Amino acid sequence: MNKLIFEKHVPNSNAFSLPPGMIPEGDIQESIPEQFLRRAAAALPEISEVEAVRHFTELSTRAYGVDSGFYPLGSCTMKYNPKINEWAARIPGFAGLHPYQPEATVQGALQLYYEMQEMLAEITGMDAFSLQPAAGAHGEMAGVMIIKAYHMNRQDQPRTKMMVPDSAHGTNPATANVVGYDVIEVKSNERGLVDLDDLRAKMSDEIAGLMLTNPNTLGLFEEEIKEIAAIVHEGGGLLYYDGANLNGVIGVARPGDMGFDVIHVNLHKTFGTPHGGGGPGSGPVGVKARLQEFLPTPVAVKNGDSYGLDYNRPLSIGKLKNFYGNFGVIVKAYAYIKSLGADGLKEACEHAVLNANYLRHRLRESYNIPLDRICKHEFIANSRKQAEPNGISTLNIAKRLIDYGYHPPTIYFPLIVSEAIMIEPTETESKARLDDFVQVMKDIAREAVEAPELLLNAPQQTAIKRVDEVTAARKPVLKWGDH
Amino acid sequence: MNINENLLYTVEHEWISVEGNKGRIGISDYAQHHLGDIVYVELPEIEGSAAMGESIGVIESVKAVASMYSPVGGTVLEVNEELESAPELLNEDCYENWVAVIEISDPSEVDMLLDAKAYAAFCATLD
Numbered sequence: 001m002n003k004l005i006f007e008k009h010v011p012n013s014n015a016f017s018l019p020p021g022m023i024p025e026g027d028i029q030e031s032i033p034e035q036f037l038r039r040a041a042a043a044l045p046e047i048s049e050v051e052a053v054r055h056f057t058e059l060s061t062r063a064y065g066v067d068s069g070f071y072p073l074g075s076c077t078m079k080y081n082p083k084i085n086e087w088a089a090r091i092p093g094f095a096g097l098h099p100y101q102p103e104a105t106v107q108g109a110l111q112l113y114y115e116m117q118e119m120l121a122e123i124t125g126m127d128a129f130s131l132q133p134a135a136g137a138h139g140e141m142a143g144v145m146i147i148k149a150y151h152m153n154r155q156d157q158p159r160t161k162m163m164v165p166d167s168a169h170g171t172n173p174a175t176a177n178v179v180g181y182d183v184i185e186v187k188s189n190e191r192g193l194v195d196l197d198d199l200r201a202k203m204s205d206e207i208a209g210l211m212l213t214n215p216n217t218l219g220l221f222e223e224e225i226k227e228i229a230a231i232v233h234e235g236g237g238l239l240y241y242d243g244a245n246l247n248g249v250i251g252v253a254r255p256g257d258m259g260f261d262v263i264h265v266n267l268h269k270t271f272g273t274p275h276g277g278g279g280p281g282s283g284p285v286g287v288k289a290r291l292q293e294f295l296p297t298p299v300a301v302k303n304g305d306s307y308g309l310d311y312n313r314p315l316s317i318g319k320l321k322n323f324y325g326n327f328g329v330i331v332k333a334y335a336y337i338k339s340l341g342a343d344g345l346k347e348a349c350e351h352a353v354l355n356a357n358y359l360r361h362r363l364r365e366s367y368n369i370p371l372d373r374i375c376k377h378e379f380i381a382n383s384r385k386q387a388e389p390n391g392i393s394t395l396n397i398a399k400r401l402i403d404y405g406y407h408p409p410t411i412y413f414p415l416i417v418s419e420a421i422m423i424e425p426t427e428t429e430s431k432a433r434l435d436d437f438v439q440v441m442k443d444i445a446r447e448a449v450e451a452p453e454l455l456l457n458a459p460q461q462t463a464i465k466r467v468d469e470v471t472a473a474r475k476p477v478l479k480w481g482d483h
Numbered sequence: 484m485n486i487n488e489n490l491l492y493t494v495e496h497e498w499i500s501v502e503g504n505k506g507r508i509g510i511s512d513y514a515q516h517h518l519g520d521i522v523y524v525e526l527p528e529i530e531g532s533a534a535m536g537e538s539i540g541v542i543e544s545v546k547a548v549a550s551m552y553s554p555v556g557g558t559v560l561e562v563n564e565e566l567e568s569a570p571e572l573l574n575e576d577c578y579e580n581w582v583a584v585i586e587i588s589d590p591s592e593v594d595m596l597l598d599a600k601a602y603a604a605f606c607a608t609l610d
Contacts, residue, residue, distance in 0.1 A: 170548070412546040418517065469545045473522035474570070 002463075004480060005055050009045040016049070062463055064407055070433055072359075074378045074410035074422025075169065075217060077247045077269035079352075084339060085272060085332035094331050099323040103308050110307035113324065114300040116334050117284075123337075123345070124246070124263050125256020126286035130295040131325040136244065138320065139264030139283025140175040140211075142296050145317045146262055146287060147209050147238045148179055149294040153315060156236065159208040163237075165194055167218060167414045169244055172211040181208060188416055192218040192371045194228055203235035211240040214258065215248040215376035217414040217422070219356060229259025238262060238291075243283075246270045247426070248353060248376030251346030261288050271333035282329040296320045351427035352377040355434060359425055362438045366445035370417055378424035380417050386445065387419075390452035394419040397444055399458040399466060404440045484606065485512040487578045491554070491593065492602035495536070498578065499554040501593055508554055509581040510542065510573060513606050518544035521573045524566040527551075527583045532558040535592050540582060542573070555592040557585035 029037065047055070065071070071078035089095065097109055117129040133139035144162065151159045162176035165186045173183040184202055189195040193216070210232045214222045222228060232239050241255040243265035249255075250270055255263050267282040268275045275281065287295060297316045298309035309324070340348060353376050360379040364372060368384040386392035398408035398421070410422040425434060447454045459465060490498040496514035500507045515521065525541035533539045533553040540551040561584040566572060572580040587593065597605060 415547055415549075470520040470522065473520075473543075473545055 002055075002058060005045045005047060005052070006043075006480070008047050008051060008055065010048070011046055013046050013048045013051075069405055069407065070425075070429060070437055071407040072409045072423045072425050072437070073407060074219075074380075074424040075244055075413070076275065076410065077244075077266070077377070077424060077426055078275065078407075079247070079269075079272055079426040080428035081272050081274050081332075082336065082339065085335045088335035089328045089331045091331075094328070097327075104306075107307055109327070110300055110309065112331065112334055113327075114302050114307050116330055116337075117300055119334075119337055120265060120284055120286060123250065123254070124241075124243075124265065124286055125254030125258075126260075126263055127256075127289040128292045128295060128299070129284050129286040130297075130299050131282070131284045131330055132296040132298075132320045133264065133283040133285055134321050134326050135281035136264065136266040136269075136283045137171045137175065139266070139285045140171055140240075140242065141178060142283075142285040142317065142320055143240055143262040143264050143287075144175050144179040144181070144209075144211070146285070146291055146294045147240065148181075149315065149317050150238065150291055151208055153294075158206050159237070161206050162208050163199070163202060163210040163232075165212065165216070167192070167213075167216050167416050168211065169213060169217060169242060170413075172213075172242060176211065186210070192216070192220050192416075193222055193224065196224060196227060196231070199228065199231055203231055203237065205236060207232075207235060207237045209238040209240055209261075211242060212260075213242040213245050214255070215245050215378075217245070218371055218380050218417070219245075219248065219375035219378035219422075219424075220371065220373075221249070221376055225258045233259070244269060245377065247349065248378070250349045251342065252349050256288065261291060262286070267329055267333040272336040273329045273332040280326050280329060282326045282333065284325070284330075298324065348427045349377075352425075355425040355427060355429055356423070358431075359423055359434055359438065362434075363423075363441055366442050367421070377426070378422060380414070381421045381423060382417060382419040383421065384419065386448040390448060390456075392448040392452060392455055394421050396452075396455040396458065397421065397448070400444050400447065400455045401440065402459040403454075403461045404444075405461075406437060406440060484516065485578075486599050486603050486606075488599045490578070491596035491598060492605075493536075493552065493554045493596060494605060495552045497552060497554045499593075499596065500581075501587070504587050504590065505560065505584055506555060506557065506587050506593075507581045507584050510551065510577055511602070512577055513609075514542075514549075515573050515577045518542060518549060519546045520544055521570045524570045524573065524582070526562040526564070526566065527553075527559045529559050529562060532556075532588075533585075535589075535595075542570075551582065553585065554596060555585075556588045558588065560584045560586050 066078050066080055097106055120129045133142045160182055161184050162181035163184045163186050164172045167188050176183050187195045187198040214225055216222060229239050238261040239259055241260040241263035243263055246265055247270045263286045264283045267273050293315040294317055297311045297313050297319050301308055301310045356375055356377050356379055363381060367381040369381050383392060383394040383397055394411050398411050401408045413420055413422055490500050492498050496511040498509050498511050521542060521544045523543040527539040535556045536552050538550040539553045542549050542551055563581050
């Protein structure tokens with residue numbers, strides 16, 4: 001393992017020198033009160049410029065992203081992020097804005113913001129959007145807070161519980177809990193879909209709503225969504241759409257038409273903006289008209305020919321973030337929607353579904369596929385065929401994929417499938433790339449029988465070999481040295 | 484898979500050993516095996532009460548986070564604090580290392596649990 005930059009410290013080898021400034025230098029003790037002055041110098045590493053550059057260049061080679069290779073991480077929609085989106089976000093008129101500028105001087109940005117709300121509403125079949133939430137889970141929280149505000153405003157107080165299917169993303173029960181609901185789990189049936197009898201039995205006047213992903217985390221479309229919506233609505237609850245899997249239906253079907261009342265979308269998944277360290281994310285929240293007044297502030301509005309930000313919304317759940325959401329990300333997603341257009345979004349969805357089904361079909365010989373029927377944008381395999389005779393688990397297969405230069409799929413999720421491997425190729429991968437991935441997966445299946453140690457000891461081709469996840473979780477070391 | 488003959492079980496893979504109006508509860512071998520290496524146990528709250536099947540604690544492994552459900556309704560009397568610093572005890576011997584002792588509020592609920600034979604038959608229907 002490489003040394004940390006602190007370990008490369010060489011006294012007096014500072015990498016920079018500042019030119020003389022126009023402001024005369026003064027003694028810091030004269031301008032800052034005594035109690036705020038630090039007593040010892042900060043323990044920052046001193047290192048020459050070239051060594052600093054080498055240090056970070058070396059670290060950059062350890063990163064893996066969609067631009068490095070195939071990244072079939074189920075439920076995360078790791079599609080290619082078109083570089084034109086980066087260009088759009090860097091246009092000086094957007095990149096150089098100050099959040100406190102008067103509205104009259106930022107009409108273009110406000111127009112984009114307003115049009116984005118309108119486009120997301122049209123795409124999802126909702127009536128109004130707020131672009132405030134800064135990420136997916138933040139959007140979920142906004143959505144569930146809206147559901148709570150709706151029931152409170154109607155003085156429908158006993159609704160203290162939120163229903164979540166057993167196949168749900170972990171953020172769903174976490175969100176319900178954070179907003180103050182007790183979580184009631186709804187079972188899946190043998191087809192991997194919501195069990196309607198269980199849903200009916202659990203619906204009551206204590207239930208605030210149902211949080212659902214459609215297609216669900218098994219990549220399967222909830223075919224009885226109309227009936228599900230009817231059960232929840234007749235019981236006085238609301239239906240929440242977790243937009244994580246929107247890529248499986250975008251341009252073809254709309255959550256609003258299925259009966260959903262509230263939705264969040266992940267711009268960093270469905271709308272091609274970067275994830276994680278390359279992000280940040282963005283999780284706009286959308287609602288049907290009857291919930292519009294509860295949206296977080298501000299909402300962009302159009303008055304005649306000019307645009308503005310509306311804060312005067314007395315029933316709003318309030319402001320969730322400084323300023324106006326992650327504006328740069330919203331610009332990128334706007335560019336994505338505009339460059340694909342309505343037909344392009346539909347085509348992207350069709351290719352995402354086609355690619356997932358192609359992989360499912362080609363991998364079924366080597367791997368067990370528990371619910372082996374037409375899926376949407378992702379599907380679940382598992383390691384059942386590899387379990388005997390060499391005790392190969394899903395973890396071993398995932399680690400071996402790293403040796404072949406592929407990012408592993410999501411593993412051990414959803415929880416209702418034992419040893420799950422969740423594969424989501426997305427629409428941006430070519431047939432040649434998918435074929436190569438299939439070949440690698442077949443090679444690994446063969447190795448599982450003939451050379452199991454290659455899987456049990458993987459990865460070997462990386463800077464860091466197999467990590468001890470158990471000790472890391474049981475006895476975490478959370479700091480380096482004495483710093 | 485190891486099923487202790489002298490205990491009663493739930494379909495959520497908890498076990499209970501009934502002694503008078505008290506029940507000692509833990510997780511089954513099936514549960515610890517499927518969770519894999521257990522890294523954290525959030526113990527039930529002492530004096531907390533739960534209905535039959537209600538979540539009373541959380542068990543976290545490197546693979547998953549699972550709720551632990553109360554096999555019958557009752558009030559928590561004791562918890563096994565050893566699990567806080569040594570969660571791996573549940574992997575090592577899940578029948579010796581109990582999680583909590585509860586005071587059973589309705590003894591008739593005990594009749595609804597699975598005996599070892601019925602639990603073994605249930606596990607055989609799973610993956």
